[in-house]
Amino acid sequence: MTGNPIRILRRICSGGAKESANGFDRRLLAPMMLGSLLNPVNSSILSVSLVPIGAAFGAPPSQTAWLISALYLATSIGQPVVGRLIDLFGPRRLFLAGTALTGIAGVVGMLAPNLGVLIAARVLLGFGTCSGYPAAMYLIRSEAGRTGRESPAGVLTALAVTTQTIAVIGPSLGGLLIGIGGWRATLAVNIPLAIAGLFLGARRLPATRPSRRDSGRHPVSDLDLPGMGLFALALVCLLLFLMNPGGGHWYLPIPAVAAAAGFTWRELRARQPFIDVRVLGGNLSLLATYARALLSYVVSYAFLYGYTQWTEQGRGLSASQAGLVQLPLFATAIVVSTLTGRRQAIRGKLLVGAVGQIVACALLLLLHAHSPLWMLLAVVFVLGVPQGLNSLALQNAVFHQADAERMGSSAGLLRTFGYLGAIIASAADGAFFGQRADTGGLHHLAAFMLAVSALSLGVTVADRSLRRVGAPGVNDTTAGTELQDTGR
Template sequence: MVLGSVLNPVNSSMLAVALIPIGRAFDASPAQTAWLVTGLYLATAIGQPVIGRLVDAFGARPLYLAGTALVGVAGVVGALAPGLGVLVLSRVLLGFGTSAAFPASMALLRAESDRTGLTSPAGVLAALSASAQVISVVGPTLGGLLIGLGGWQLIFTINVPLSVACLVLGMLWLPRPPRTAGGVGPALRKIDLPGIALFAVTLTAFMFFLMRPRVGSWYLLAVAAVVGTVFAVRELRSGDPFIDLRVLRGNGPLLATYLRQFLAFTTSYAFLYGYTQWLEEGRGLSSTSAGLLLLPLSLAAIGVTALTGRNPEVHRKLLVGSVVQVAGVSALLFVHVSSPVWVLIAIGAVIGVPQGLTGLANQNALYAQADPERMGSSAGLLRTFMYLGALAASAANAAVFPHGATTTGLHRMAWLLVATAVLFLVTTLADRSLPHIGRAEGNASPANKASAGKTSGGRASEEDPPGGGDVTAGEPTRH
């Protein structure tokens, strides 16, 4: 599960140091190479909840195996790509292929918890989050080393052995799902294909607008609004919707978690891509040097996750992470081409702290807040908001670096990130449900707590006790 879950972040982050070498190889402008980022994020944002819904219907194992196999195919296509268009296609295939592992893992954990009667596995959740977070910040360093060893093609080739390892381990260890009553046909007919199509059109139109937010692209917002309205009306009337908006409408804490995920990764990816491009173009470092300079960011994220990962409480993690995030992005306002290297390293290390805290906290919050029967699709939506943030970050970088990654552009980006980080802090402070997650609910029995969770459909109850008592590791309470 951990190996499969890192396929997406490693492919997202390694590209940060490869955009300039790829642009030189294909004589492509930054606006053209940006489609390598957009292609992956668009496919992932759509694919995560769609494949998550298929996981809910057919089980985790077959979707995990199919997705990781597609990752290997995409790696071969990318390594042998004769032009930028084929390279973008390989990134789209990577996006869909890497969309299976995370919702499959969350669904497997939920099913195993229900089967054994054990409380939620905080250690495993921490491992999943830590692996994704750490790989996303190790990626630039790894990508820089691979490019130094054999060119940008190696960041695609590495997917082949990773895919083979996932397939072998998945076939050996992942449990087979129970047989679907009546076979695959009836279960497939229950999948809300029109809802999936409307969702994909809505998200695609919105993402294309994010990539070029200008007056001439406002029609894309209109398309997203109209199709999105049709999607919402249809899902509210459907007996078995793709996304149960009725549950989401009554689950304010879960919606707040999705918003925090969007804000956190807008900041994270804007820093990752913007800062890295400035180090290469503005500061004049090589891809390998820029990747190594971000290594302390990785180490900080690893250390923070190791220290806090097994504690299922989320409130303090989000508070500390949001405050440090504001401080870290504010420091970018004082960076110049003459800034000492130790300052550049320190900024990356500070940014690594919230990256080690917020992703893990949001994942634990989702595990506590989501309807168990839709854990796969709920987890997929969490990743969708993550990549919506990544696309917003990509649009922000394009806006502040119109003619290259200059120091002036870096400072413009810093102001945008300060505003985003402050909004994240405000939403954390305003969410009154967070202090209860990860605490024991008095003397209520596990059976009563499970029954209450199913009755509420994952919604917070005003009659819930305020969550006193000792912290119980591995037992985030459902609210």
């Protein structure tokens, strides 16, 4: 199973033709996978284009960093908002609108005359790529309900492997595009991807009508615009603070807390809340999944950013060598996800994933400026195991734990917590490394990552409801009832 990623995806999706035999509409797979990869491909390609963009506009790293932050901000806010719209109006309209916006962002970015316009294009990309993943999770849940299959494990695995595969080829694709057409080509690539998405979405996604509620109201009347606005305000203030906690933005937590309080007050009184805090508060297992996502992605992104910087500055590798050292991380994750994807129970995956992160972080403490290459690769291989297990298990946990009628917004919130983890990781890297990514800073970062990994393991061990989530013979309704009972 370690061959061509496309062949792997085909085998996962076919599952020996079981998915097709049980009625899953395999025409949905192409738009689902394409929509889900639009966001990660734009994240990974940017990693190799920051330097040429800075050189083109005469911008220092402190300014080009906003190209990353802009995508994080837009995506963190947009994923649950667009997911909620998908819950109300179906995936087709939102998928097509988001894909079209992605294409427009590609045109704006390709023609950007200055860094400000390019940052605006990245914001458009963030919102445009928000619809793919919630739409895919919504479609998987809908097909599970239609076919009577509670857990289409093969399709869920294919969705996880798709984003991991893009993480492998994204930087290489970016380098190829820059070699062919300069950094503008990394934005222009969104144009053919958007065209393909529009074609596949229009041809294959079901044209669903917004269903009227029992009261006869049209779903548009259920849009909780004040709740969405307060949610966005709280998240913007929080994310801006986390991006630069020591940069004179000490006051931002105050409006963030105020907006969060207003959001909670609004959601408790709204007829159709954007995020039903009562239901979410009663589903402690889902909240625990979001907490695990935050913690596991703090470790993953801290490793991805911090370890890569250390291999260049602390260990003395070139940029290309540092990139090659990271490849086994994603390759191992793909293999692990592929081999374990059809095992529906998720508790074991989360336990092994948390322990694997602890082991990998402990290994970082053994590294020094003259560590042999095999030690660098050994650390990466070890972390690849939890990388593959956690991403798959967290996604599957949300699939089982979330309310089916709010699958889109619940899947979007999973991505939001993941990006929160990425931003915390970025801030931690900056705090521990300072002006240079030396070995001392790496060891301090590793100690921080160890503490976060241990906390993630503790949350997983304490969550008794995980014993039945995804277990054979347990449907989602029964599991969900037990989860809420456990949380009381």
